[in-house]
Amino acid sequence: MSKVSSIQDGRRSQTRPQECKTVTSSILLEQFWRIDLSGPTTKDLSSHESTASVASHYYDVVILGAGLAGLTLARQLLMNSDKRILLLEKRSHIPPPHQKVGESNVQVQGYYLGKVLDLEEHLQREHYMKYNLRFYWTPPGQKNTNYEDYSQSYIRYLSNVPCYQLDRNKIEGELLRLNCQDPRFTFHAGVSHLDVVLAKSNGSHSVSFTFENRSNQIQADWVVDTSGRAKFLARRLGLTKSNPIRHGSTFFWVDGLLNIEKLTDLPQRERLLHKNHNKLGHVPAWLATNHFCGEGYWFWVIPLQGKTSLGLVYDNEIISPDAVSSPEKVIEWVFKEHPVFLHNLAKQKIIDQGLYRDFSYDCQQTISADRWALAGEAGRFTDPLYSPGGDLISLYNTLITDAILTQDKGTLAIKARLYELLMWALYEAYVPSYAVSYEVLGDQECFAMKYTWELTVYFTFYVFPFINQLFTDTVFVVPYLDLFARLGVLNNNLQNFITSYYRWKKARPVSSRDPIFFDFTSLEPLKKSEELFYEVGLSAPEAIKMLKHSMTNVEKLARFIAVYIYSVVLEDEDLISNKQLAETVKLDDLRFDPEAMRAECRSLETTKDPKLAKTGANFIAQFRQVTVHDRPARVTIPSAPVLSIAAGAKSA
Numbered sequence: 001m002s003k004v005s006s007i008q009d010g011r012r013s014q015t016r017p018q019e020c021k022t023v024t025s026s027i028l029l030e031q032f033w034r035i036d037l038s039g040p041t042t043k044d045l046s047s048h049e050s051t052a053s054v055a056s057h058y059y060d061v062v063i064l065g066a067g068l069a070g071l072t073l074a075r076q077l078l079m080n081s082d083k084r085i086l087l088l089e090k091r092s093h094i095p096p097p098h099q100k101v102g103e104s105n106v107q108v109q110g111y112y113l114g115k116v117l118d119l120e121e122h123l124q125r126e127h128y129m130k131y132n133l134r135f136y137w138t139p140p141g142q143k144n145t146n147y148e149d150y151s152q153s154y155i156r157y158l159s160n161v162p163c164y165q166l167d168r169n170k171i172e173g174e175l176l177r178l179n180c181q182d183p184r185f186t187f188h189a190g191v192s193h194l195d196v197v198l199a200k201s202n203g204s205h206s207v208s209f210t211f212e213n214r215s216n217q218i219q220a221d222w223v224v225d226t227s228g229r230a231k232f233l234a235r236r237l238g239l240t241k242s243n244p245i246r247h248g249s250t251f252f253w254v255d256g257l258l259n260i261e262k263l264t265d266l267p268q269r270e271r272l273l274h275k276n277h278n279k280l281g282h283v284p285a286w287l288a289t290n291h292f293c294g295e296g297y298w299f300w301v302i303p304l305q306g307k308t309s310l311g312l313v314y315d316n317e318i319i320s321p322d323a324v325s326s327p328e329k330v331i332e333w334v335f336k337e338h339p340v341f342l343h344n345l346a347k348q349k350i351i352d353q354g355l356y357r358d359f360s361y362d363c364q365q366t367i368s369a370d371r372w373a374l375a376g377e378a379g380r381f382t383d384p385l386y387s388p389g390g391d392l393i394s395l396y397n398t399l400i401t402d403a404i405l406t407q408d409k410g411t412l413a414i415k416a417r418l419y420e421l422l423m424w425a426l427y428e429a430y431v432p433s434y435a436v437s438y439e440v441l442g443d444q445e446c447f448a449m450k451y452t453w454e455l456t457v458y459f460t461f462y463v464f465p466f467i468n469q470l471f472t473d474t475v476f477v478v479p480y481l482d483l484f485a486r487l488g489v490l491n492n493n494l495q496n497f498i499t500s501y502y503r504w505k506k507a508r509p510v511s512s513r514d515p516i517f518f519d520f521t522s523l524e525p526l527k528k529s530e531e532l533f534y535e536v537g538l539s540a541p542e543a544i545k546m547l548k549h550s551m552t553n554v555e556k557l558a559r560f561i562a563v564y565i566y567s568v569v570l571e572d573e574d575l576i577s578n579k580q581l582a583e584t585v586k587l588d589d590l591r592f593d594p595e596a597m598r599a600e601c602r603s604l605e606t607t608k609d610p611k612l613a614k615t616g617a618n619f620i621a622q623f624r625q626v627t628v629h630d631r632p633a634r635v636t637i638p639s640a641p642v643l644s645i646a647a648g649a650k651s652a
């Protein structure tokens with residue numbers, strides 16, 4: 001067992017009532033599957049008395065691990081095929097008595113759970129529908145002891161593709177309950193001595209394990225590993241791989257709701273009539289995934305029904321893991337960085353907790369034409385910022401389901417190569433967001449550029465194809481990967497450029513600032529990319545045409561960001577509307593060198609295009625004045641690390 005998993009498994013639960021409640025539901029589920037799940041295997045096994053007896057059976061698919069990835073994959077297969085599925089789980093209770101981390105979801109996973117897996121009613125009943133992602137900063141010169149003191153960035157309107165704050169234990173319990181209703185599904189919890197012998201090409205895989213003191217050996221057409229951080233198959237096959245992200249997290253749950261809007265000294269009437277509602281409106285902000293940010297870290301506040309999830313995620317180079325290695329240390333740390341929490345956090349009872357000192361990793365391969373695959377944390381994991389974990393489970397499961405349903409061997413061989421490339425590209429595109437520009441979390445303006453860019457790409461290249469069910473259409477995937485690869489170079493350049501600007505700006509701090517309330521969608525290209533949510537039912541060629549068209553929108557945002565940074569650094573507001581600069585700025589070769597940038601701008605024609613500033617009029621109005629104001633003398637800034645990441649550029 002890895003160091004990380006043993007730390008996670010070694011965490012303590014501090015309240016018996018919470019534990020009892022979860023155990024009770026596990027016991028009910030256990031009784032349920034014992035009574036109702038007597039599929040062929042369970043019946044046959046129950047007829048064997050000897051603990052040494054070996055039962056041999058065949059399944060179409062064996063899934064290893066009953067976490068979110070395994071349970072959702074089983075449901076997707078049951079809903080879309082006539083396959084017989086065996087799900088093997090090491091733990092004896094599913095859902096486990098301890099609270100599980102991984103609660104926030106965004107559009108791809110929201111759509112997958114709600115629509116594809118048809119869980120909308122359960123989601124609406126048992127989990128909060130979320131109010132987007134929201135980010136907070138402590139403006140310099142403010143006391144930051146009241147919620148109203150904080151600068152915020154957010155999207156004011158609810159997403160038309162609903163997303164949720166998942167109580168992981170509840171949803172995993174519901175998935176298991178639903179799967180168990182299908183006679184083609186067999187579930188064994190508490191298995192040990194798991195062994196898998198993978199067959200090459202034609203034969204069946206052999207899976208052996210001990211269940212209820214009996215040895216079992218079964219044959220299976222497909223084996224899918226969803227064993228999470230245990231990485232059962234990846235370790236056996238020597239596929240584990242590191243990545244450049246070295247981040248850690250300490251998280252815990254408190255009893256009851258931590259309502260961030262009530263973290264204030266203001267009486268209720270003043271709080272409700274506060275002028276900030278002119279911008280923010282009245283949807284409860286606590287329904288968002290709330291991020292309290294600083295350089296290289298964020299502290300999450302996620303409401304679950306009856307409890308609140310809290311967690312610090314940090315870059316190990318910026319915050320020492322030892323300084324934040326327990327909830328108590330994190331609370332003390334948060335009180336210093338974000339004193340607004342002094343209002344309540346100390347009073348709320350900690351009911352569960354966990355930590356990872358270094359949680360991110362890659363994997364060399366996640367699907368094979370030899371009929372095995374990895375999904376969820378059994379394969380790759382980047383970082384929880386923006387919640388890509390659940391999205392990648394949704395995407396990988398969809399590709400794995402399609403591969404399992406592909407009968408023809410030649411077609412499967414092609415799909416396995418293509419899907420491997422796609423899975424890698426969808427993961428790899430996130431890496432610069434975490435490896436290159438995490439420190440940018442320390443500044444609202446820089447983060448607004450970073451996140452608006454990333455979200456525009458996400459809506460265009462992840463959500464739009466997913467809601468059109470195009471990732472399993474090979475006619476779509478090939479040109480899609482081509483477009484996506486081009487984006488990889490641009491993404492890497494822009495992330496580096498924003499990071500260098502952040503460092504430059506950090507050396508010129510302002511002494512005080514009023515809170516800024518910034519809606520990300522006031523940057524036009526993001527708003528435009530969200531319109532793709534309403535483009536559904538497109539064929540592969542139509543969607544590619546739409547993506548090519550949207551590429552212009554994505555590039556327009558990149559150009560705006562680059563030119564805006566030029567204008568601030570060179571202290572020349574006219575540059576924002578300079579037609580020639582917008583057209584010629586080299587998006588695939590951006591270099592943050594103020595002198596070179598100045599030289600580049602000297603020869604520009606002065607023709608203006610007022611439309612250029614409109615791309616981010618509100619952004620300029622909110623940030624430019626405060627950014628160019630109150631600067632000390634110039635200092636030399638180290639350039640940002642250069643990382644060579646080109647999404648989709650891997651050879652399969």
Ligand SMILES: Cc1cc2nc3c(=O)[nH]c(=O)nc-3n(C[C@H](O)[C@H](O)[C@H](O)COP(=O)(O)OP(=O)(O)OC[C@H]3O[C@@H](n4cnc5c(N)ncnc54)[C@H](O)[C@@H]3O)c2cc1C
Pocket residue numbers: 064065066067068069070088089090091101102103104105109191194226227228229230232249251311356359375376377378383384387388389390391393
């Ligand atoms: C700090 C942090 C915060 C996160 N926050 C978010 C978030 O907000 N949103 C989001 O989408 N994602 C988030 N993630 C990621 C998310 O937690 C994962 O994507 C998700 O939990 C992975 O689910 P899984 O099914 O792969 O693994 P798990 O849920 O861990 O399930 C694996 C299962 O396999 C079982 N198992 C292990 N070994 C064996 C074996 N040998 N045989 C049989 N069974 C076995 C385990 O007991 C377990 O039940 C976060 C991750 C971290 C580290």
